[in-house]
Amino acid sequence: MRVRVEQTALPGIGVRHDVITESGRRIGVVSHRNGRRDLSLYDEQDPDSCVASIPLTDDEAEALADVLGASLMLGQLSGLRQQAAGLLTEQIAITAGSRYVGRPLGATKARTRTSASIVAVLRDAEVIASPDPSFVFAAGDVVVVVGTRDGIDGVSRILAKMDPDG
């Protein structure tokens, strides 16, 4: 990670973590000892002062982290696409009718058959990065695939109802 996170102790209260963004803005998270978290946004004119302090419950903090984490990953993937010409990233949803619902990723043999890779699965607000062959699909999962046009189309066909080999 190229981003620097500053940690400051708040005696009697907890800890504050700060991230200074490339645009020069500061974002802070105050973690209280009792588990409460505040997201702090700082004043542009007076960067020492927070203009807004938003209390987050455990669940809210987790959801926010997932949203930010997912966009970070997709952002990295689209960066990859520009670097390697001919390599594409696509998201493929697993429909309820797919024959792989409830079956492990390994059973698709997607990589051997298409040379495209399943690099992540998005389930609800969660991101499962680099899923194992033993990872079991559920209806509604969104699979992130990296590969050539043909490869991705192949994976798409495998995951859809009709299987190219069967």
Add this chain to the structure above:
Amino acid sequence: MHHETTVLLIEVGALLLGLGLLGRFARRIGLSPIPLYLLAGLAFGQGGLLPLNASEEFFATGAEIGVILLLVMLGLEYSADELVGNLRSAAPAGLIDAVLNALPGAAFALLLGWGWLSAIVLAGVTWVSSSGVIAKVLADLGRLGNRETPVILSVLVIEDLAMALYLPLVTALLGGTGLGGGGIALGVAVGTVVLVLVVATRYGHAISAIFPVNNPEALLLGVLGLTLLVAGLAAQLKVSAAVGAFLVGIAVSGPVAHNATELLSPLRDLFAAVFFVFFGLATNPADMPPVLLPALGLAVLTMATKVATGYFAAGRIGVALPGRLRAGLGLIPRGEFSIVIAGLAVTSSAVEPSLAPLATAYVLITVVSGPLLGRLPDVPAVKVWLRRHRDRRRLEPATNPE
């Protein structure tokens, strides 16, 4: 006897109900309830509007417990690691704080010809900011994330630690043991504090392990019992009950400390209110008018020195002007500790009798004006002024081409 108990119930009930309404009113106008509790005490004490008689002993004992609970909760808020870790980085700020704020109090008492013992007591009164009021103001104003906030908290931590050494010293001096006895008491106090810090950092888990985390009743009784026991023993050793309680709070750590904090908070709120009322009760309002002007003068002087303290301390870690002002103005309120110190002095004949009413007036002034002044840097007009001030500074080198 039976009749007395009835009157006691009526007096205590009426007063607590009144305090409840006052507390609600204070919250509505965004004030700390402490000044209102003190005023209520003044009104119902000797020479007040409506003296309470039957419940005096109850309030005296309740006030004693209130101090102990205030201090044990203060200790529970910090872990020993935090205290020790904080000590190194914040020592310069703590030193500036002590010099700038204790000396004016001492000098003031000496100027009035109150003697050196009163000078030491008044130095303590003007030195210590109120951790309780300030922590609450910081949370209310949403400043916990601000960059100057760790500075403010560090100063408070150092002050609290310093009190663990200062209180037993003052107790010994007021007990008439003289400077030599005071020296021994200070030695004992330093030894005890260091010992507790070492034990707490190394064996804090073992101490906490004797308390059941998930049994509220047993935890409440256990922690409260241990606190009162240690406070009593400390008082017996002439170390000061308050310090004993503070050290128990520090020694207890982890989830036990967290759960104990939640269990003890309502008790603390109750008995701390009783403590402030009792301090007011013990002061005769007729003693107040003559000390009002000196108290105001002392308050203005030491408010200025607190602002300077915050300005320097925040400047050390590179906070800009508005943040420095927030740190300084934020440190103004004096509260529970100042009253604890003045409360110790009341019992001694060697201390100037006007000191207690002076301290009451002083705390009233700082605890009311502190939170109000603390909001100043957030006022739009002040913000604009500060911004202009900064821009002018930035522009100056540009307008002078040399």
